[in-house]
Amino acid sequence: MITIRELSKRYGDKLAVHDLTCTVRPGVVTGFLGPNGAGKSTTMRLMLGLDRGEGEVLFNGRSYQDLPNPVRTVGALLDAGAVHPGRSAHQHLRMIAAGAGISEQRVREVLAAVGLDEVRSRRIGGFSLGMRQRLGIAAALLGDPEYVILDEPTNGLDPEGVRWIRSLLRNLADEGRTVFVSSHLLSEIAQLADDLVVIGEGELIAAQPVRDFIAAHTRTHVVVRTVEAGRFGQWLHQAGFQVQQEEADALVIHNAEVDAVSAAARQAGIPIRELHTRRSSLEDAFFNATSTATTYRGAAA
Numbered sequence: 001m002i003t004i005r006e007l008s009k010r011y012g013d014k015l016a017v018h019d020l021t022c023t024v025r026p027g028v029v030t031g032f033l034g035p036n037g038a039g040k041s042t043t044m045r046l047m048l049g050l051d052r053g054e055g056e057v058l059f060n061g062r063s064y065q066d067l068p069n070p071v072r073t074v075g076a077l078l079d080a081g082a083v084h085p086g087r088s089a090h091q092h093l094r095m096i097a098a099g100a101g102i103s104e105q106r107v108r109e110v111l112a113a114v115g116l117d118e119v120r121s122r123r124i125g126g127f128s129l130g131m132r133q134r135l136g137i138a139a140a141l142l143g144d145p146e147y148v149i150l151d152e153p154t155n156g157l158d159p160e161g162v163r164w165i166r167s168l169l170r171n172l173a174d175e176g177r178t179v180f181v182s183s184h185l186l187s188e189i190a191q192l193a194d195d196l197v198v199i200g201e202g203e204l205i206a207a208q209p210v211r212d213f214i215a216a217h218t219r220t221h222v223v224v225r226t227v228e229a230g231r232f233g234q235w236l237h238q239a240g241f242q243v244q245q246e247e248a249d250a251l252v253i254h255n256a257e258v259d260a261v262s263a264a265a266r267q268a269g270i271p272i273r274e275l276h277t278r279r280s281s282l283e284d285a286f287f288n289a290t291s292t293a294t295t296y297r298g299a300a301a
């Protein structure tokens with residue numbers, strides 16, 4: 001369990017992170033979402049003690065600085081570009097491993113696990129962005145850590161690489177690890193995360209399961225297909241529903257539940273061909289949640 005408590009960081013006049021409090025639980029993938037400049041990277045640097053701020057971040061009750069062997073407890077990828085271009089992938093990992101008392105065998109294992117075994121002797125300077133990401137992930141996994149913290153891990157990966165990351169993170173979570181991964185790509189987070197921590201302008205907007213976040217920030221729409229769309233539309237409108245004709249034979253009823261629309265159809269004597277709830281996406285929820293936060297702050301300022 002990661003506990004983030006009253007975390008704040010100021011750069012001059014700018015509050016990059018403001019009073020952030022939340023927990024990240026083990027055994028699931030938690031997506032860390034926020035628009036550009038929201039404070040995700042700053043938060044992750046603070047978590048790893050790479051930057052100093054106020055508040056605290058605890059890994060099972062201990063701060064990163066107090067962990068006896070941090071590389072074996074917390075594996076992180078923050079900036080895949082921050083590697084020596086003249087070294088080979090193998091040399092790079094061996095250096096980290098040596099510092100943490102990790103075996104040569106484990107180096108070979110992670111090189112294979114991230115698909116870099118064949119290019120292990122090549123200079124990192126010649127690596128593509130995707131290969132650097134894989135190397136960064138290999139470094140994060142070296143110590144077989146209980147906590148895995150990755151900043152934008154799919155940056156530069158091709159679709160196959162993105163799929164690979166998805167299953168890797170899923171496996172790590174299934175093994176009981178705590179997986180915390182940032183992205184500004186909503187569709188990606190929707191596919192890989194169970195829980196979400198959402199921030200905007202350095203402040204917490206939500207910390208909850210993806211499903212609950214979508215339910216909290218979107219409304220349910222019901223789609224109904226009937227040959228009598230015109231008549232049913234009129235009827236629903238008069239009954240106080242917010243209704244919109246979407247196609248000749250299809251209506252969308254906003255902020256309604258299937259049961260209510262079904263009961264209305266029975267009452268109005270309308271034959272129904274199809275009736276279903278239209279699910280909102282994480283993208284809809286995110287824009288609703290973050291725009292509310294901005295409006296609120298704008299109004300309060």
Ligand SMILES: Nc1ncnc2c1ncn2[C@@H]1O[C@H](COP(=O)(O)OP(=O)(O)OP(=O)(O)O)[C@@H](O)[C@H]1O
Pocket residue numbers: 011014015016034035036037038039040041042043184
């Ligand atoms: N070293 C720094 N000095 C001054 N300001 C900084 C510094 N690092 C970050 N900031 C500012 O703090 C805010 C948060 O930045 P941060 O990089 O943490 O956001 P982010 O959510 O990771 O954004 P992105 O998705 O664009 O990477 C931004 O306004 C940024 O300009």
